[in-house]
Amino acid sequence: xxxxxxxxxxxxxxxxxxxxxxxxxxxxxxxxxxxxxxxxxxxxxxxxxxxxxxxxxxxxxxxxxxxxxxxxxxxxxxxxxxxxxxxxxxxxxxxxxxxxxxxxxxxxxxxxxxxxxxxxxxxxxxxxxxxxxxxxxxxxxxxxxxxxxxxxxxxxxxxxxxxxxxxxxxxxxxxxxxxxxxxxxxxxxxxxxxxxxxxxxxxxxxxxxxxxxxxxxxxxxxxxxxxxxxxxxxxxxxxxxxxxxxxxxxxxxxxxxxxxxxxxxxxxxxxxxxxxxxxxxxxxxxxxxxxxxxxxxxxxxxxxxxxxxxxxxxxxxxxxxxxxxxxxxxxxxxxxxxxxxxxxxxxxxxxxxxxxxxxxxxxxxxxxxxxxxxxxxxxxxxxxxxxxxxxxxxxxxxxxxxxxxxxxxxxxxxxxxxxxxxxxxxxxxxxxxxxxxxxxxxxxxxxxxxxxxxxxxxxxxxxxxxxxxxxxxxxxxxxx
Numbered sequence: 001x002x003x004x005x006x007x008x009x010x011x012x013x014x015x016x017x018x019x020x021x022x023x024x025x026x027x028x029x030x031x032x033x034x035x036x037x038x039x040x041x042x043x044x045x046x047x048x049x050x051x052x053x054x055x056x057x058x059x060x061x062x063x064x065x066x067x068x069x070x071x072x073x074x075x076x077x078x079x080x081x082x083x084x085x086x087x088x089x090x091x092x093x094x095x096x097x098x099x100x101x102x103x104x105x106x107x108x109x110x111x112x113x114x115x116x117x118x119x120x121x122x123x124x125x126x127x128x129x130x131x132x133x134x135x136x137x138x139x140x141x142x143x144x145x146x147x148x149x150x151x152x153x154x155x156x157x158x159x160x161x162x163x164x165x166x167x168x169x170x171x172x173x174x175x176x177x178x179x180x181x182x183x184x185x186x187x188x189x190x191x192x193x194x195x196x197x198x199x200x201x202x203x204x205x206x207x208x209x210x211x212x213x214x215x216x217x218x219x220x221x222x223x224x225x226x227x228x229x230x231x232x233x234x235x236x237x238x239x240x241x242x243x244x245x246x247x248x249x250x251x252x253x254x255x256x257x258x259x260x261x262x263x264x265x266x267x268x269x270x271x272x273x274x275x276x277x278x279x280x281x282x283x284x285x286x287x288x289x290x291x292x293x294x295x296x297x298x299x300x301x302x303x304x305x306x307x308x309x310x311x312x313x314x315x316x317x318x319x320x321x322x323x324x325x326x327x328x329x330x331x332x333x334x335x336x337x338x339x340x341x342x343x344x345x346x347x348x349x350x351x352x353x354x355x356x357x358x359x360x361x362x363x364x365x366x367x368x369x370x371x372x373x374x375x376x377x378x379x380x381x382x383x384x385x386x387x388x389x390x391x392x393x394x395x396x397x398x399x400x401x402x403x404x405x406x407x408x409x410x411x412x413x414x415x416x417x418x419x420x421x422x423x424x425x426x427x428x429x430x431x432x433x434x435x436x437x438x439x440x441x442x443x444x445x446x447x448x449x450x451x452x453x454x455x456x457x458x459x460x461x462x463x464x465x466x467x468x469x470x471x472x473x474x475x476x477x478x479x480x
Contacts (some may be wrong), residue, residue: 039071110145461477
């Protein structure tokens with residue numbers, strides 16, 4: 001009977017599983033080394049089946065046997081089955097449980113670059129300072145993978161950036177070893193020793209969850225079955241940058257620039273570019289500031305763009321912006337003289353971060369220029385520099401709340417709602433967005449109205465709570 005339950009779990013057959021459990025099939029097998037249905041449900045990411053099996057007595061910490069050998073939570077962590085992992089831990093699965101060779105859920109998640117899974121496990125009490133029997137730590141595994149999202153999650157949880165693995169290699173040394181490596185060739189070399197010479201090889205590129213390039217190399221037999229697979233992310237430059245910063249080992253400015261430039265259009269949202277720019281910005285020292293200002297005059301527009309992105313929040317803390325009086329004139333001048341659109345977009349974003357009303361003329365100049373394509377950055381920057389009583393700027397921001405692009409409308413509505421001013425014109429513009437098809441925009445409008453004591457906010461709150469499944473939108477209105 002248990003074989004049928006295993007088959008049903010493998011096939012995600014909820015109806016059959018419930019029938020078998022109702023008619024007396026145990027949720028766990030009798031033999032200690034037999035495969036478990038819970039492991040298969042966790043592997044498939046079927047949180048509903050995981051919960052059904054747990055409710056019927058399946059042990060969340062029981063190791064599956066046979067070809068499905070391992071802990072259910074380790075399987076969920078390795079394959080990034082977040083909801084299934086949460087269901088297992090809710091039922092008592094140990095977030096620090098161990099498989100053979102000392103592999104734990106955190107190690108599996110790190111080795112596969114799953115940042116969100118890592119945060120889930122770490123928040124549940126799993127140790128960031130985890131290592132297997134070979135001495136591989138979660139951080140060295142994530143560094144070797146080239147997964148900046150996972151590295152960041154581990155560092156935020158207190159992982160030691162200087163702790164070496166069993167071979168004596170630190171996470172930073174591992175990242176350095178991979179810098180400049182032709183990733184596809186390295187993976188082909190890894191897999192070649194594991195498969196027959198006549199195996200077919202397929203190389204694929206997708207996006208990892210943190211936005212970096214994910215390279216997968218598979219070896220196939222004559223029928224197309226997978227014989228072996230290796231993966232790595234093209235994120236080692238970002239990983240090295242994060243680890244340098246955590247370890248207090250700064251790299252010279254010029255090297256950082258050259259590290260960032262190749263990734264401007266390679267990552268999904270320039271994740272490596274921003275990791276490097278952010279690290280330089282956080283240094284907050286005079287020498288780095290002057291290097292960035294000098295780079296603003298480079299003949300290479302990519303370097304000018306990078307320099308502006310470094311200056312955008314240079315040295316900013318929660319309470320201080322120490323270089324504003326020196327960086328603002330540089331950015332305002334570039335807003336007038338810069339001819340490259342991408343650099344101008346960075347200038348616009350930097351002026352928005354500075355949030356200084358003195359930059360309003362330059363922001364208006366950029367966002368109203370003939371042929372300028374409006375993006376979410378336009379209302380964000382305009383709202384940040386808009387002083388009370390400026391009718392032209394306010395009218396433009398309100399017009400942006402009616403833009404055909406929902407992202408522009410959302411950011412414009414957010415900016416309008418956040419203005420430190422109130423008027424019937426502002427309230428009416430916010431109320432008009434309560435009927436918007438984008439529920440995030442509705443939530444922003446409701447927040448702005450509620451903060452101004454306008455009773456029309458209630459209709460927006462009720463609509464968001466009734467129609468939206470977006471956590472951000474619901475959280476925005478939940479306490480209004």
